[in-house]
Amino acid sequence: MKISSDILKQLAARTKGQCRFREPMSRHTSFRIGGPADLLVVPADEADLQNLLAGIYRSGVPCLVLGNGTNLLVLDGGIRGVVIKMTAGFRQAERKENTLKVGAGYALPRLVEGSAEMSLAGLEWGVGIPGSVGGALVMNAGAYGGQMSDIVKKVWGYTRSGDRLTLRAGQINFGYRHSEYPEGYVITGTELEMLEGRKNRIKSAMEQWMKKRQRNQxxxxxxxxxxxxxxxxxxxxxxxxxxxxxxxxxxxxxxxxxxxxxxxxxxxxxxxxxxxxxxxxxxxxxxxxxxxxxxxxxxxxxx
Ligand SMILES: Cc1cc2nc3c(=O)[nH]c(=O)nc-3n(C[C@H](O)[C@H](O)[C@H](O)COP(=O)(O)OP(=O)(O)OC[C@H]3O[C@@H](n4cnc5c(N)ncnc54)[C@H](O)[C@@H]3O)c2cc1C
Missing domain, CATH: 3.90.78.10 (UDP-N-acetylenolpyruvoylglucosamine reductase, C-terminal domain)
Known part of the structure; x- marks a missing residue:
């Protein structure tokens, strides 16, 4: 399906974020594979995303949400429509006691390291997983007996028409590398319930698992x-x-x-x-x- 370039230009004009036309997806996937996306947008913030989603919804243009592209095989013909890359504008993180509120664009490895520094346990298994928090919530990423759903309390974001929607963990039907969100849902952030731990124990588990990855992968x-x-x-x-x-x-x-x-x-x-x-x-x-x-x-x- 060919998308009119005028519509794509109008969508690009709606956003304050970075826009690239005919952007090779091989630049955005860990496989280094993938044909061009008609339009790739990196929304600047929530308001920008909401405005963009409303425009995409009204125009009927197809849309794909991208995190760090580490669990994706993008085909050689590329992606028709808009790819929304959820990284730059969604990297906020905030701690309140043992609860972390984290943006979808936050890098999982950075979150794992940061939690260890704060002596918060629950994410050690994530060491070496190169995704974003948003991607990890969709994939229910996990390793070495742990997974995202063990610590997720809430997820928030926008429906395909641009309405804000918060989901409790129980509404997401998490399973092994599985989750269920409304179609077209874009995750912007999450609340994670961590445990108070001992920094040296957390770091030693991470070290052990990182070594295992380096040995086996x-x-x-x-x-x-x-x-x-x-x-x-x-x-x-x-x-x-x-x-x-x-x-x-x-x-x-x-x-x-x-x-x-x-x-x-x-x-x-x-x-x-x-x-x-x-x-x-x-x-x-x-x-x-x-x-x-x-x-x-x-x-x-x-x-
Ligand atoms: C070397 C290597 C090791 C890995 N090891 C592991 C491992 O041990 N365990 C594991 O589970 N995975 C592993 N992975 C896979 C991958 O890193 C995870 O699945 C990761 O969680 C994907 O995150 P991402 O941001 O890259 O998502 P992407 O690949 O960008 O996207 C994955 C899916 O999530 C959707 N998505 C992404 N962000 C959002 C958002 N904000 N809102 C709505 N939808 C969104 C996308 O549309 C897509 O359907 C590994 C990958 C590599 C390259």
Missing amino acids: PLSLPSAGCIFKNPVNDSARRLIGVAGLRGKKIGGAKVSSKHANFIVNHGGARAADVLKLIEIIKERTYKTIGIELTPEVKTVGEP
């Missing part, structure tokens, strides 16, 4: 983290290894030899290469082990 190459969710009581990494796919390459994409549930971009990979590898992995694990793997990475855009 291909962190020097672009990727989107784990490609598949773990099946109940098993690991996708193990199953892909058993299916004999470690090191399998298609174009510039490769199943990591270090961690078989990572696909890495070892130079010039296209989304089509990654998609092909995903299909091969799904087919081969199903044929050899009888288990159907479900992608954790979200695929968006046009082929």
Whole structure:
């Protein structure tokens, strides 16, 4: 679907934030893959976002919300419509006793470090997860037995038509790398309930888990983290290894030899290469082990 450039220009004119036309999404994803977005906007603040959403809603232009782009495979044809990047204008953080109010654009690694510095426990598992707080709330990010939903009290943001809406954790139906928000909902912030802890214990857990990541994950190459969710009581990494796919390459994409549930971009990979590898992995694990793997990475855009 082609979007009229006049409408896109009108939408860009509504915002005080940064706007880029035909912006390569490879600049905004940890995979370093993705065709151009018609218009990428980084709203300056809440009022700016609200105004932009109202305009997008009225014009009927499709819209995708982006955090740090670390769980996304953007297809080679790019994204029609508007991409709203929730970073710069949404990085506020405030502590009241053991409660943290944090903006959706706050970087998760910074929040994890900051909490440890304040001796607040509950986020140690997040060390090394490169997303934004907003992305972590959508993905219910987690590791080493912890996840966002353990500490979320409330989430707030805007509906697709630009109305403010606050949700209690119980309304979000969090599950394993799963959450449910109203369609088109844009998260702007959250309230997290932390626990008072001992700084040295928090830091030592973080250090231990960071070392484990460095040992087991291909962190020097672009990727989107784990490609598949773990099946109940098993690991996708193990199953892909058993299916004999470690090191399998298609174009510039490769199943990591270090961690078989990572696909890495070892130079010039296209989304089509990654998609092909995903299909091969799904087919081969199903044929050899009888288990159907479900992608954790979200695929968006046009082929
Ligand atoms: C090296 C590496 C290691 C990783 N390790 C882990 C791990 O251990 N555990 C884990 O869970 N994940 C891991 N990930 C995946 C990823 O970092 C997380 O899923 C992260 O929470 C995604 O956040 P993001 O800001 O990058 O979201 P994005 O990738 O930008 O977006 C993810 C989804 O959230 C939506 N979204 C983002 N922000 C908002 C918002 N403000 N409002 C509404 N919707 C929004 C997007 O539309 C999209 O559907 C890893 C990734 C990498 C590259």
